[in-house]
Amino acid sequence: MYLPSMSATPESHAALPAPDADALAHSERLRTALQAHIHGAGGAIPFSRFMELSLYAPGLGYYSAGATKFGASGDFVTAPELGPLFAACAADSFAPVLQQLGPQADIVELGGGSGAFAEVALKKLLAADALPARYAILEPSADLRQRQQERLRERLNPLLYDLVEWLDAPPQDAWSGVLFANEVIDALPTPRFTLRDGEVFEEHVALDGEGRFIRTDRPADALLAAAVRHVERQRDEPFPDGYRSELLPQLPYWIQAVIGGLRSGAMLFIDYGYPRREFYSAQRTNGTLRAFRRHRMVEDVYALPGLQDITASVDFTALAEAGTGAGFDLAGYCTQGSFLIGNRLEHNLAAAEARAHDEAQRYRLRQEAKHLTLPGEMGERFQAMGFQRDVEFGAAFLVGDLSWRL
Numbered sequence: 001m002y003l004p005s006m007s008a009t010p011e012s013h014a015a016l017p018a019p020d021a022d023a024l025a026h027s028e029r030l031r032t033a034l035q036a037h038i039h040g041a042g043g044a045i046p047f048s049r050f051m052e053l054s055l056y057a058p059g060l061g062y063y064s065a066g067a068t069k070f071g072a073s074g075d076f077v078t079a080p081e082l083g084p085l086f087a088a089c090a091a092d093s094f095a096p097v098l099q100q101l102g103p104q105a106d107i108v109e110l111g112g113g114s115g116a117f118a119e120v121a122l123k124k125l126l127a128a129d130a131l132p133a134r135y136a137i138l139e140p141s142a143d144l145r146q147r148q149q150e151r152l153r154e155r156l157n158p159l160l161y162d163l164v165e166w167l168d169a170p171p172q173d174a175w176s177g178v179l180f181a182n183e184v185i186d187a188l189p190t191p192r193f194t195l196r197d198g199e200v201f202e203e204h205v206a207l208d209g210e211g212r213f214i215r216t217d218r219p220a221d222a223l224l225a226a227a228v229r230h231v232e233r234q235r236d237e238p239f240p241d242g243y244r245s246e247l248l249p250q251l252p253y254w255i256q257a258v259i260g261g262l263r264s265g266a267m268l269f270i271d272y273g274y275p276r277r278e279f280y281s282a283q284r285t286n287g288t289l290r291a292f293r294r295h296r297m298v299e300d301v302y303a304l305p306g307l308q309d310i311t312a313s314v315d316f317t318a319l320a321e322a323g324t325g326a327g328f329d330l331a332g333y334c335t336q337g338s339f340l341i342g343n344r345l346e347h348n349l350a351a352a353e354a355r356a357h358d359e360a361q362r363y364r365l366r367q368e369a370k371h372l373t374l375p376g377e378m379g380e381r382f383q384a385m386g387f388q389r390d391v392e393f394g395a396a397f398l399v400g401d402l403s404w405r406l
Contacts, residue, residue, distance in 0.1 A: 016294055023307055030060040030306040035211055044204040044216055052189035054305045056140060062306055063141045063187075078183055079270070079336070079378060080117035083368040084352055087120035089343040090268065093386075094121070094178050095130035096394040097266045104133050105265065106177035108167070110258060111184045112137040115148035122160045131163065132177060138167045138258070170260035179259055179267040185319065186271050186311045188254065192287065193220060193228050194244040200225040203244070205302070213302040223249045234276055234317070245280060245287035246312040252322040259326060264390035267323060270336060272381050273314030275405045280315075288313035317406045319385055328387035332397020333406060337379030340372055342399030 019027070034053055038045050055062045079086035098105045112118055118135060125131050139145045145166050152164055192203035194217055201217040202224055208214045220228070227249035232238050248254075259267070273279065279288070291298040293308035301310050320330055334342070349369050356362045373379040383402075386393050 016296055016298070019304065019307055024304075026060070026065065027304045027306045030054070030057060033057060033060060034205075034213070034305060035207060038205065038207055044206040044218065046191060047203045047205055047215075048189040048191045050205040050213075051301075051310050054310055055187060055189070057306075060306055062309055063144070065143065065306060078113055079372060079382070080113060080120070080182065082371055083365060084120045085345060085348055085365070085368055086340065086372055087117045088124045088348040088352075089340045089345050090117070090180065090182075090270075091121040091124035091128070092343045092348070093268065093339075093393060093396040094180070094266075095125060095128045096396075097178055097388070097391045098125070098130045098132055100391045101176045101265060104176065106134040106136060106171075106175050107132045108136045108138060108171065108175075108177065108179050108262075110138050110179070110181040111187075112139050112144065112148045113182075114144075115151040117180075117182065118148070118164065119152055119155050122156060122163065126160065131160075133163070135164045136167050136171065137164065138170060170258050171262075172260050174261040174263050176262070176264040178265055179262060181258075181268070182270045184271070185248075185251075185269060185314045186273070187309075188248060188251070190246040190248055190289075190312050191224055192244060192246055192289065193224060195239045195241050197241065198238065200228045231276065231280055235280055239280075243285050245284070246289060248315070248318060251318055252325050255322040255326050266331065266389075266391055266393055267328060267387040268384065269314075269319060269386075270339070270382060270384045271314045273316050273383060275402075276315050276317035277405075279313065279317075314383075316383060316385055320403075320406050323385070323387040326387075328389045330403060331386035331388045331393040332401050333385045333403045334383065334397055334400045335380045335402070336382035336384055337373035337375070338400030339384035339397070343396055345369060345373070 030053075034050065037049070037053060041049075053061060056064055058064055094107065098107075107121075109118060115137075118137060122131070122135060137145075137148060139148065149166070152161055156164070194201050194203060196217065200220040202220040204216050204218050205213050206216045224247065227247050228239070231247065273288075289301060289310070289312045291301045291303070291308045291310050293304070298308055301308075316333060320333065324330055349365060352365050353362045356365060371377045384397075386397055
């Protein structure tokens with residue numbers, strides 16, 4: 001779901017610290033469950049199903065179990081975990097939308113992480129006189145939900161905490177407000193495709209004679225095949241035989257599902273990825289799929305199920321198609337660095353420095369700003385895309401708009 005810290009390097013599984021006995025036993029239980037699913041499906045399951053179970057199987061999947069995910073002691077660092085600047089700038093982009101919609105507007109955050117984003121955003125919106133009527137977090141992980149509740153209960157005043165609620169499903173009743181997702185789409189279980197004699201095949205996971213996970217390909221269904229042909233038309237040439245990558249034909253349906261009853265408002269997605277022509281470039285012949293553990297890239301996505309994140313980059317052209325297909329206007333598309341600069345990063349950094357207790361804390365804030373915005377760090381690898389309906393984002397995407405690249 002999340003990119004690791006910028007010090008992450010590709011490493012073999014053997015180079016990583018060995019998991020302890022409890023972690024290995026946990027991984028073995030998930031491995032056994034995956035093997036049973038494969039046997040029950042006639043000997044192979046789509047890779048997307050393998051990824052879904054590896055990440056979200058109740059009580060066993062990477063995001064469903066209780067191991068630490070965030071920060072130096074976990075497997076990755078997300079922008080909200082670095083400090084207050086990311087969430088403060090995002091809240092500044094929300095504020096005009098919430099003010100246009102009035103006091104009944106809500107915020108729905110998909111996947112609340114540690115709760116760090118909600119904590120800063122609510123405080124910032126209070127200061128901007130743009131509080132939502134409700135701050136809802138749609139969090140599928142019971143473990144993360146508990147951690148979010150504990151953090152926000154400790155760090156928010158009771159009036160702000162009372163605005164927060166946790167959802168088991170997207171809000172189906174009519175609502176207006178802002179939908180926000182940071183590093184969520186990269187963790188959607190993704191089909192993988194390849195070409196053989198010009199025909200589209202879908203990557204599956206099977207078992208070898210010793211029960212180890214192996215890759216096998218089967219003819220793609222009509223939905224995936226049609227989606228691949230749609231991408232080919234935009235590439236102006238067919239994919240060559242052997243080309244392998246990821247594609248989310250279900251993305252338009254996912255967008256429709258997560259917005260629920262959203263009638264008026266905005267959506268903001270921040271993630272790592274590329275516009276379509278870069279995503280499916282001729283040089284990227286094996287897609288963007290990778291796994292991460294302890295801030296290191298792991299080449300073997302089958303290794304230690306339940307103990308490592310599995311993720312793929314986002315096709316932002318596909319996201320633009322899905323958002324506009326849901327009846328929203330594209331508000332803008334830019335790098336994360338441009339988005340933060342355009343949403344008062346300089347002001348928010350100065351305000352945070354003024355509140356800092358010492359020079360060491362001010363130094364950390366300046367380093368945070370660099371980490372979020374520099375091209376070699378998170379500034380360009382992460383990108384922001386906004387959608388709006390019956391509202392205006394305002395200045396949120398005025399700096400460095402890249403919509404022409406879609």
